[in-house]
Amino acid sequence: MxxxxxxxxxxxxxxxxxxxxxxxxxxxxxxxxxxxxxxxxxxxxxxxxxxxxxxxxxxxxARIVLPKILHAQESEDGTIKYLLQLEDGKTVETVWIPREDQGRVTVCVSTQVGCKMGCTFCLTAQQRVERDLEAGEIAGQLLALPNRKKITNVVLMGMGEPFDNYDNVMGALDLMTDGEALFLGTRRITVSTSGLVPAMRRFLSESKCRLAVSLNAPNDEIRNLIMPINKAYPLADLLGALREVKDKRFLVTFEYILIRDVNDRPEHARELVKLVKGIPCKMNLLLYNENPQIPFKRPEWERVDAFQKILNDSGMLSFIRTSRGRDISAACGQLASEHKRRDNSFKPPRLSPTLLEGVAAGE
Ligand code: SF4
The missing domain is CATH 1.10.150.530 (DNA polymerase; domain 1)
Structure with a gap:
């Protein structure tokens, strides 16, 4: 620290x-x-x-200084994306996602300035990795927001890989759950990982908060192309660690971003069913949030429906998560990238030739 x-x-x-x-x-x-x-x-x-x-x-x-709001953009659907400035001037994104019909407000917080995981569909990956956030800078994103008392749920799914900043994330979870601090229930907090398996195992043994795994592919070949972390920790290691959990209440959430012609075909859905068999899970299907910086596309609705039908017919619990805040580019990293572009410090991403070949060939 x-x-x-x-x-x-x-x-x-x-x-x-x-x-x-x-x-x-x-x-x-x-x-x-x-x-x-x-x-x-x-x-x-x-x-x-x-x-x-x-x-x-x-x-x-000593002194006591929280992150402060530098910029806010509100979507037609009520989602608000904040750009927060830390004490040293670095910026991170925090997203306020209200669901009035469900009486919930979920806040998505960042854990690092930038990210080194290099997922090719993600704008944050294209920004320089500047530093880890301290525990109080992660939890402090909640405290910095107006109406913070309305927050019911938190997801650590913003900029950064939480398990690449393990100790500070655990300190932040302590601040979020401590009765003298933010006092949120552990089951209302979800930590999302791209698949850093050793730290994920540690988390599973040390924390009662929920786990989400950003899966995004039905096999190693596709995952290697879009998530380089998979070369270090392939699917057998990642899913093997989840299969070892003995707790009967354990339920992992898989996030699967559907990208047109990359991972959205019926054969991918069938492969996915086999891949996660035996793991208590629910599958969140997200439609890729297009932006001009990355040449991936949203899938057609017909493909999405067909994909989900295959999952449902297999008995899997799956949900199509509609993108919130599309009109304000609420996908991870977009607001910070825009801020950096205005600063002239943003470097547009370049996809690797291998990935482009994979996309073009519809692998
Ligand atoms: S998707 Fe998450 S883990 Fe992957 S590069 Fe973006 S912020 Fe990092």
């Missing part, structure tokens, strides 16, 4: 350690946690139950 004096970067355990090193008991950390994360109070002078000396320490030896 790169602590620089900003106490809002720290998870609960790190905050306790910082105070213990200065001779303060654990209950002080709990009080401070409550002021910052439950009450949203950042000024030590307004923390009325803290002693004068303790408030003086907070003002002289």
């Amino acid at each position: 790169n602590f620089n004096g900003n106490l809002a970067l720290l998870g609960p355990k790190a905050l306790e350690s910082w105070l213990a090193e200065r001779g303060h008991p654990r209950f002080r950390a709990r009080q401070l946690l409550r002021w910052i994360w439950k009450e949203g109070v950042l000024d030590p002078d307004a923390m009325s139950n803290l002693s004068k000396d303790f408030r003086h320490l907070l003002k002289t030896d």
